[in-house]
Amino acid sequence: MAYTTVPKSSTFSETFYSSLFDVTDGERIRTCLQCATCSGACPYGYLMDYPPGKMIGLLRANRFEQVLETDTVWMCVSCYACTEFCPKKIPLTPGLLTRAKEELLLAGSIPNELQDALENSQRYGNPLGESPRKRADWAEDIEPEIVIMRKTKRPVDVLWFVGDYPSYHPRVQNSARAMAKIFQALNVDFGILGPEENSDGDSQRLAGESGLFEVLAEKNGKVFEKYQFNEIITTDPHAYNAFKNEYPKLGIEYPVRHYTEFLADHLDELKTLLQENGSTRITYHDPCYLGRANNVYDQPRAVIETLPGVEFVEMSHTRSNSLCCGGGGGGMWLDGFQWEKAHARLSEWRVREAVKVGADILAVACPYEAPRFEDATKTVKGAEDLIVKDITELLVDAFVTN
Amino acid sequence: MKIAVPINLVPDLVEELTIDDSGTALDMSWLRLTINEFDDHAIEEAILLKEENDAEITVFASDQEGVDDMLFTAIAKGADQAIKIMGDFEEGVNSHTLARVFRDIIKELNPDLVLTGVQAHNDQDGSIGPLLAGYLEMPYVGYVSGVDLQGGKAIVKKEYPGGLIAEMEVTLPAVLGIQAAEEPPRYVAISKVRQAMKTSTIEERDISELDISGGPVIDRMFKPEVGERAIMIEGDEEEVAARLIELFEELGVL
Numbered sequence: 001m002a003y004t005t006v007p008k009s010s011t012f013s014e015t016f017y018s019s020l021f022d023v024t025d026g027e028r029i030r031t032c033l034q035c036a037t038c039s040g041a042c043p044y045g046y047l048m049d050y051p052p053g054k055m056i057g058l059l060r061a062n063r064f065e066q067v068l069e070t071d072t073v074w075m076c077v078s079c080y081a082c083t084e085f086c087p088k089k090i091p092l093t094p095g096l097l098t099r100a101k102e103e104l105l106l107a108g109s110i111p112n113e114l115q116d117a118l119e120n121s122q123r124y125g126n127p128l129g130e131s132p133r134k135r136a137d138w139a140e141d142i143e144p145e146i147v148i149m150r151k152t153k154r155p156v157d158v159l160w161f162v163g164d165y166p167s168y169h170p171r172v173q174n175s176a177r178a179m180a181k182i183f184q185a186l187n188v189d190f191g192i193l194g195p196e197e198n199s200d201g202d203s204q205r206l207a208g209e210s211g212l213f214e215v216l217a218e219k220n221g222k223v224f225e226k227y228q229f230n231e232i233i234t235t236d237p238h239a240y241n242a243f244k245n246e247y248p249k250l251g252i253e254y255p256v257r258h259y260t261e262f263l264a265d266h267l268d269e270l271k272t273l274l275q276e277n278g279s280t281r282i283t284y285h286d287p288c289y290l291g292r293a294n295n296v297y298d299q300p301r302a303v304i305e306t307l308p309g310v311e312f313v314e315m316s317h318t319r320s321n322s323l324c325c326g327g328g329g330g331g332m333w334l335d336g337f338q339w340e341k342a343h344a345r346l347s348e349w350r351v352r353e354a355v356k357v358g359a360d361i362l363a364v365a366c367p368y369e370a371p372r373f374e375d376a377t378k379t380v381k382g383a384e385d386l387i388v389k390d391i392t393e394l395l396v397d398a399f400v401t402n
Numbered sequence: 403m404k405i406a407v408p409i410n411l412v413p414d415l416v417e418e419l420t421i422d423d424s425g426t427a428l429d430m431s432w433l434r435l436t437i438n439e440f441d442d443h444a445i446e447e448a449i450l451l452k453e454e455n456d457a458e459i460t461v462f463a464s465d466q467e468g469v470d471d472m473l474f475t476a477i478a479k480g481a482d483q484a485i486k487i488m489g490d491f492e493e494g495v496n497s498h499t500l501a502r503v504f505r506d507i508i509k510e511l512n513p514d515l516v517l518t519g520v521q522a523h524n525d526q527d528g529s530i531g532p533l534l535a536g537y538l539e540m541p542y543v544g545y546v547s548g549v550d551l552q553g554g555k556a557i558v559k560k561e562y563p564g565g566l567i568a569e570m571e572v573t574l575p576a577v578l579g580i581q582a583a584e585e586p587p588r589y590v591a592i593s594k595v596r597q598a599m600k601t602s603t604i605e606e607r608d609i610s611e612l613d614i615s616g617g618p619v620i621d622r623m624f625k626p627e628v629g630e631r632a633i634m635i636e637g638d639e640e641e642v643a644a645r646l647i648e649l650f651e652e653l654g655v656l
Contacts, residue, residue, distance in 0.1 A: 108588045115589040122592065123436070124416060131416050211592030 013064040016099065023095040031088040032056045038082035038092055043324055043346055044075035044338075045082075052082050052092050055100065073100045074111055075341060078206040078329025080292035084320055093206075093293075093329075101208030101330070110208075117333035118209050121216065125198035126164045127333060136194035138166070138173040142180050147191035155228035158183070158190040158262075159254075161243070163236035164199050165367035171374065172367045175390035179235055179259060182395055185273055186266055190233075196223045200239035202246065202289075207330025214250065217242070221252035231255040233262050235392075237289035237296075237366045238328070244294065258290055260365050260391060264299035267306050274398040276308035282394070283313050283359040285350060285373070286322035287366035300365050303391055307398055315353040323350045327368035347376040351383045361387045363394060403455055403551065405448045406513035407481070408504040408534070409463035409472065411435040412524045426620040430493055435467050440519025446583035447549060448517050449480040455551050457515075458482045462507055462607075464491040464500065470604060471595075478590045478598040489609045496617025497525055501533035503609060508538060513575060515556065520544050520579035527617045531579035541572050544579030 010018075020026045032053075039051030049070040050058060058064050067073065082092040090096075104110060110118075120129035139146045147156060160183065166176035183190045201216030224232075232254050234240040243256040263270065282304055290296045297319045305312055317323045324331075326346035331338065339345070351373055354362040364370055370388050377383040389397075413419060413428060414436040422429040448459045461476040462485035463469050473484040487503055495503075508516060516538075521529045535542030547567070548559035560568045561581050572578075635642045650656035 105589070106591050106594070108590070110589050112586055115586075118589060129416060131418075133417065209591065211594075211596060215592055 011062055013059050013062045016064055016103065017059050020095045020099060023091050023099075025089065025091050026095050028088055028090045029056065029095065032090060033088060035087065037085050037087060038090075041081040041085040043077065043079065043081065043326075043349075044072075044342060047341055048072040048075055052096060055096060067100060068103055068107065068109070071104075071109065071111070072341065073097065073104060074114070074330070074334060075338060076101070076329055077288075077324050077326055077331040077346065078203075079288040079324035081324070084292045097329075098206055098208065101206075102210055103208075105208040111334055111337040113336050114207060114330055114333050117330075118204060118207070118212060121199050121201070121204050121209075122212055125216070125219070126168060127199060127204070128164060128168045130168045132198075133195050135162075135167045135197055136192060138168075138176055139180065139192070139194075142177065144184065146180055148194040149191045149227045150194065150196055152191060156189050156191040157230050158188055159224070159227065159229035159232045160190045160192050161200070161232050161234045161236075161239050162192050162197060163234065163239050163367055165371075166235045167197070169367070169371060171371045172390075175367065175370065175392045176235065178390065178392035178396040181399070182263070182392055185399065186269055191227070191229070193223055198223075200234075200236065200242040202238040202242035203328060203330060203332060205242075205246065206328065207333070213242075213246070217247055217250050217252060221247065221250065224252065224254060229254075231257060233257050233259055235259055235367060237287045237294070238368075241289040241293050258294075258296060258299075258365070260290065260300040260303055261296060263303045263391075263395075267302060270303070270306050270395065273400055274306065274308055274395070275400045277398060279309040279311060280307075280360045281311045281313055281358055282307070282361045282363050283315050283354050283357055284318075284363045284365075285315075285325070285354075285369060286319055287364070287369065288322070288324050288328050290365060291322050292320055300363075300391060304363055304394070307394060313357045313359060315350075315357055315359075317350075317353060323353070325350060325366070325369045325372045327366075327372055332368055345372075345376060345379075347372040348380050351376040351380045351386060354386055355380065355382050359386065361389055361394070363389060363391050365391050403451075403457040403515070404511065404513040405451060405457050405459045405515045405517060406508050406511050407441070407444050407448050407459060407461045407476075407517050408508070408530065409441045409445070409461055409476075410438045410500065410519065410522050410524075410530060411463060411466045411469060411472070412438045412522050415523070421623050421625075426623050428494075428623070437472050438519045438522040440521055440580060442519075442587045443583040444517040444519050444580040445476050445479065445481065446585060446587040447580050449588070450584055451515075451549060451551060452480060460485065460511055460513070462487060462504070464495070464503065465489065465606075466491050466494075473604050474598045474602070475590060475595050477602050478594040479588060484602070484604045486604050486606050487609060488606050489612055494524070495612065495614065497527045497530050497533055498616025499612055499614050501530050501537055502613055504530065504534055505537040506609070507607060508534070514554075515549075515551075515574060516540070516577040517549075517580055518577065520546070520581045526620075529579065531577055535577040538575075538577065541576045542579065543570055543572055543576070545581045546578045547580075547582045548584050549578065 036053040039045040039053040045051040049072045117127040165172040198219045201213040205213035240258040373388040414434040420429040459481040460483040518531045545561045550557040
């Protein structure tokens with residue numbers, strides 16, 4: 001066998017391929033069997049020009065440019081289904097799919113809707129394009145007054161990272177208010193950052209904007225440094241994922257829990273606060289960034305089961321096999337684009353399953369989900385009476401004092 | 403081909419506007435500024451022209467909050483040169499003043515084409531484009547949504563109300579007021595903006611004194627006042643219809 005001594009410049013496919021090794025366990029991509037389980041597991045794989053398996057095939061054939069000439073990579077909702085079911089455990093979501101979106105974004109090939117969310121995140125620190133000064137307005141009428149770190153300037157036990165949608169989205173603000181009531185009922189010493197809080201940036205990162213993620217992480221990191229607290233608790237699984245797995249890579253490291261993990265440690269106290277309001281059949285949707293991405297499956301269920309009179313039922317897609325609400329990886333800001341391609345919504349699929357198991361209530365634990373699933377109940381036949389509530393809202397509804 | 407793009411920073415309407423103690427101006431202390439939306443289209447049109455015609459683009463703006471980020475973003479998108487005009491712009495200036503400041507820079511640059519946003523929401527004394535063209539003694543076409551360069555001329559598409567579009571030939575150099583670029587303003591990855599911050603510089607130009615003449619004299623600035631509210635007519639269909647007829651007769655329209 002002859003070896004050439006002339007160094008040849010790398011092709012785009014080669015450079016891209018080797019960049020995938022930078023992700024944790026990234027080198028596993030070498031072991032891809034081309035079994036296409038990933039493409040089948042992907043909720044939108046059926047309409048991608050090149051679903052993950054084919055993308056790897058093209059990489060190996062040195063023809064990855066072909067993938068970047070299409071726009072269906074933007075159908076990826078970063079739900080980790082491909083990664084979960086890959087028999088060789090290749091980190092497809094954080095590696096291949098996110099890197100492909102990064103390349104598209106660098107080339108400026110991004111859908112307009114997504115552009116708005118990214119520009120808003122950059123300018124206002126939230127994808128909704130709301131005034132950063134109004135970030136704590138949702139908390140104005142809560143009694144006793146919520147500690148805003150900048151005003152109070154004292155150490156707290158828990159720094160509650162409220163997040164974008166609980167801060168601004170009218171539907172989701174309700175779950176922020178519920179969370180506040182629960183903290184207060186449990187006598188938790190907590191504070192929020194208010195106008196100093198910026199988007200955690202995780203969904204922007206998974207939508208290919210890693211530079212923006214870094215800017216947002218640095219801003220949050222600087223604010224975290226200013227104050228004293230023992231741990232961070234997040235409302236949003238995406239923020240939880242960012243603080244647990246991504247911020248430490250940038251040197252920003254704090255103990256963090258999702259609120260369902262925190263509540264699961266307070267079940268006995270919670271039980272004393274709750275009363276039965278008649279029996280209800282509740283099912284639970286595992287958020288991708290709590291479940292598949294971080295293996296938090298039992299705690300949210302344990303919290304739901306403390307509710308007096310609850311009959312808990314599982315849907316057919318559950319735990320690691322859960323469906324995606326369609327909001328991850330930029331999906332939250334690509335509704336129009338994805339509707340045009342699919343003429344179906346992932347949230348409708350989920351709501352259909354909740355109806356099928358006869359649930360009265362679909363419980364959620366991620367701020368993206370309540371508005372998405374509620375919208376779906378309006379279009380899915382038979383879902384008119386299905387109630388969508390965040391676990392925090394279910395707890396507050398059952399409070400004895402209510 | 404040299405293209406000059408003057409940029410106007412305007413109050414960001416995401417924040418609520420408040421009026422200062424004088425009662426004649428916006429309270430600037432709470433305001434955030436952002437690029438005039440139409441100027442963003444002017445930058446995009448300039449870059450599209452560069453991609454087709456090998457042009458050199460200079461963007462410039464007055465020294466106000468956020469101007470560096472905005473200029474570096476323009477460089478990351480493809481502008482070749484960025485200039486920041488240093489002076490007392492903190493409280494904002496009228497369009498006449500700004501146009502004279504831009505005129506001096508443009509005379510120095512000697513471009514073939516000046517692209518500016520057709521309007522800005524803080525244009526109290528007219529938009530920059532026509533003023534600039536007047537000061538520079540260049541032709542002006544506004545409401546432009548397409549530019550095709552042909553030698554020393556530009557064929558431009560000008561939008562009229564009612565969905566009409568005219569194609570016009572303009573001799574260069576000329577000033578164009580851009581209504582919309584041919585493509586929506588592009589997204590530029592933050593990593594590219596950060597790269598531009600490291601590898602390029604913003605030139606600074608001092609202006610000796612601002613001539614603030616020509617602007618409007620504002621007697622009073624106020625939020626829209628609530629007028630007389632609508633009357634809701636109560637009752638069943640017959641009663642409502644009867645009352646409506648009465649009202650129309652009273653008003654003399656029936």
